[in-house]
Amino acid sequence: MDAIADFLATYSTTFAIVGINALLALSVWLTLYAGQLTLGNAAFMAIGAYTSALLGRHLGAPFPLALAAGAVAAAALAAPLGLTVFRLRGVYLAIATLAFGEVVRVILLATPITGRGQGLNGIPPKTELWHIYLSLAVVAYVLWRVQGSIAGRAWAAIREDEVAAASQGIAVRRYKLAAFVLGALLAAWAGGLSAHVTFSIDPNDFAFTKAVQILVFAVVGGIPNVLGPVLGATVFTALPELLRPFKDYRDIFQGAILLAVIIYLPRGIVTLAELRKTRRLAEIGAADVA
Amino acid sequence: MRIRLLVTAATLAALVITACGGGTAAPSASAGASATAAGPLPDVKIGLATSKSGAANFYNPQQTQGAQLAVDQFNATGGFQGGRQKIQLIVEDDGSVRDQGITVFKKFIEQDKVTVILGPTLSAVAAGAHPVAQAAGVPVIAISNTGLGIVGKCDYGPCDWIFRASLGEQSAVPETVKAATSKLGLKKVVIIYGDGKFELDDLAIFRDAFKANGVTVAKEIPYRATDVDFAPFVTAAKAENPDAIVASSLAGPAGKILDEVAKQLPAKRVIGGNGLNSSALLPNANAGLMIVGTAWSKASTDKANQDFIAAYKAKYNADPDQFAAQSYTAMLVLIEAMKKTTRMSDKEQVKKALESVSLSATPLGAFSFTPEHDVKQPTFVMTVKDKQFVPFQ
């Protein structure tokens, strides 16, 4: 029993980061599901993290309120940004959102109240594991239900073909914007939670590497459903800890595993769990014939 | 689907457990070797969190080896309690990132139940990891954090469990500036600084130090971690016609600044913080331009230092650097403090003992902690000659 308690106490931060990364992966999943390749979620995460930490520090805002304020701030910024980049697709959108992310980072580096390059230190560790996992459960459930809804189908249709989607009566701009803003909201929420886990944040926590990392979680986990990003984030956050026995060779194994997954599991790790569903689809077809 | 998920989660958890078990398998064989009449006591466990991988991986293996050398030397003498209790050093990699650093600290505290933790390598990681130890009441000795807010007044509240054995820039920089000002007759300097925590801390300290010495800072030129060419910054500095350039930077950019100053501002010197104190800069043809305050001088002829260098060379077949000397010294000081306790694994006692510990002969010179738990030791103002750090005169 003691061993288990020690284990949980030791890896509580890892568990927290796993959950936060899963939230982040879901935030980018939302936009990917709607066909938008964004690299801006690290910046929204930063906005959530800094806003909530600063509100807590300077105004003594209660934790949930500070988190919510961070999320709303990110969403408020995402809306005009989403409208501006609405026309860009694929790599162009990725680079535009990346540029936005860098602008945010540079502003953080230059602003006295955000602590410039020194960041904010001594942020009280208010985030409990259950905050993170409750958020994750709620978000995953809602997204899972939304995926099968009319809105979810509309996002999928936009991803497949924007022009044809518009012809089916889908307000493409509105739906894309919704995905973008909701993704930002979610990323900022996760950012706020993360700032109160690790005591300290600085602008480099939210750089290009982070943006790509979030994307990797989602894509490697798999886009077909919400389980994918959660799995991807779990596996690739736990991996550095799991690979500890390999010591100096950790990064090499991690790279090899990443490569193997992207090549051999084209639809993500979730394919492993998904086989049954495809079979069920096949069964529907068969029943129909009979 | 749901069952599958559960199975996956359980497998994953099992993997984590086995992985950790594998990673920390304690070499407890040493306990039996020194059995005396009263029988051996369990080892005193000390954790070392260090960046073996990630952006700061170049502080190793020296940082680890320095501490290991001190432990091995001590265990060879028999250990505590009349040779019945040895030290076991547990080393974990923090990957140069904050959350792994926190996890390593928690592992030390919750799983390994260590008495003291040394590390982590980076100040940015320490900002996350130190509060964990502070909350748990485990003494920490910082062995390579030089910035602000590590000991004394910390952003996260009281930090009375944290000690620092690495010479802070608050101590080293003013000494450097004083020596440089008096010997070079400085009137006006330009500071070129980076955008990281370390560089910005240094910038603030330099600014104050020059003010105290009556030197004008004509311009402060920032560069970003992503800049690859430093010619434009030095060219911009040149326009101010300074007496010297100050590099508030890490070693990599510092090398480029040295090269550019040699080219564009012949005969001008480069004054730097601890970032320049890196053996990687020694091969640089223009390293002779630098003036830097360091915690350790290889050239110091103190017996303690020469013995350390010889022992290190004998064991690892390589020269030690400052990081080796600091982690070695931190371990010496810790052992000395532990000797003064009645129970080596009593954290409260160890903390008390650390507060009053004083060693007159270490590789870093006379060593003790200030009331704020910061290091009290001499500063060596150095420059480079023939690919060696030598005292600046």
Add this chain to the structure above:
Amino acid sequence: MFEQLYNAIFIGSIYALFAVGFALVFSVLDILNLAHPTVFMLGAFAALFAIATLGLPWWLAVPIAFVATGLFGILLDRIAFAPLRRRGAPPLSAMISSLAVTLAVVRVVELRYGGDFITFPAGTVPSFLIHVGGATLEGVRLAIIGLSIALMLVLTYLVRGTALGREIRALAENPRAARILGIDVERAIAATFFISSGLGGLAGVLLAFAYNSLDSRMGLPLELRAFTVMVVGGMGSLPGAVIGAYLLGLGEVASLVYLPAELRDAFAFGLLFLVLIARPQGLLGQRPADRI
């Protein structure tokens, strides 16, 4: 002023050599090759290996680094991109597989050479200074500028004037049509990677020579710049990438001289953002045809 202009041209040349290869792969395969910074770094280390381990002179190390990184590029394609191409995976997958290769390769280099920056053995890198008025020009840098421009001219000839170049261009235009026309697509792709990575590696050697300093992460700062250069010049346009690179070099230096320190990078990325919104095809790119 003259000195800063010279600084800008030098760094622009390095950016150009780096970004041209990046843009070449993008134009042909629509891939953002995140392993390109790694190739850049490998170029420098290949030269170090040639000089320090094999004892060769620097002027031989340069072509060796070019060939070595070129071959690595082909290997990279076989490992990370070809399997994805075969099943028609989206470009996003290629981005991630190149990232995976980067992770592993950087670590391999660190295990061999350590993580800190290192230098070439003393006296193996040429160094001489030229004084022009009040300015001091370094011979190596002048040579680098000259070599970069020459290489870009050669590349232009290669792409515009040779059979191989025609094949590469056909492939960039329309892979399916290229296949139907009987072009050996895999060979053309291999050639693309050889050229792209060779140039990237060369850029790495040259920068390492200029400062006599190399490390395992030296390529990373160039990644975002390559994006900027490509966007400003026009995605996939080679002349655009070259012009974009020099513009970026000039812009960076000019903003250092004329802008408040804090605004320097915000300016660069803000500009990038604006270009994307206002003129997504860049300076020389063609507007993607209306899709209906």
Add this chain to the structure above:
Amino acid sequence: MLLETRQLSRTFGGVHAVDRVDLAVAAGQAFGLIGPNGAGKTTLINLISGHLRADGGSVLLDGATVTRLAPHELTARGIARTFQGVRLFKGLTVFDNVLVGRHARLRSDVVRRLVPRRSRADPDRERAMGLLERVGLRRRAGALAGELAYGDQRRLEIARALASEPRVLILDEPAAGMNPSESGRLRELMRALVAEGITIVLIEHDVGLVMGTCERVAVLNFGRKIAEGSPAEVRASAAVREAYLGAEDVA
């Protein structure tokens, strides 16, 4: 008139792709639009369906101006279309394609779906199945749209367009790539739709199909309408002969 265009125009870089075109399509009519390659037929359709903005002129639906409306708004008002070269949601199932086609007639169900409950008979799903039945794709409902044969894809696209319960159905070369028996069935389907009161605008290369299906035909050439009338009248028009029928064989 149900659907009208008045002096509708659009230029691309100085070229008049559509030049002051007047069309009038009566309710319940099958209206044919023919013309040589590059005559501006598809551009005209894109202007009507809102995918392109007109430079001048107007589009009227049931007497109301709809020129500036976005595609999805037009779909909501009863204009549905298919695309030249088929634009299905290839990664979605056949069934989901039809459900997406029904988007304009559905009300958001997100909130409802958050509360789990036993699935009840869903009229929208039944309706979608009915449409698939009608175009002969019921058995393939669970397949991915991208896996269908080309002819099947065309029929799926029509079923998807019908799912929005359109008043006007615009078909852009629906018979392209179909074999004679398939295009025969297409002709029957179109007749049945007209009989149900759906107005059809048919752009087709297969002039025989147009002449055999449509009551009224307009001919475009170089962006201009050069003739309009019954199939017989159009056939007789000298301008058409010169510009179009002279160049191509009339089947």
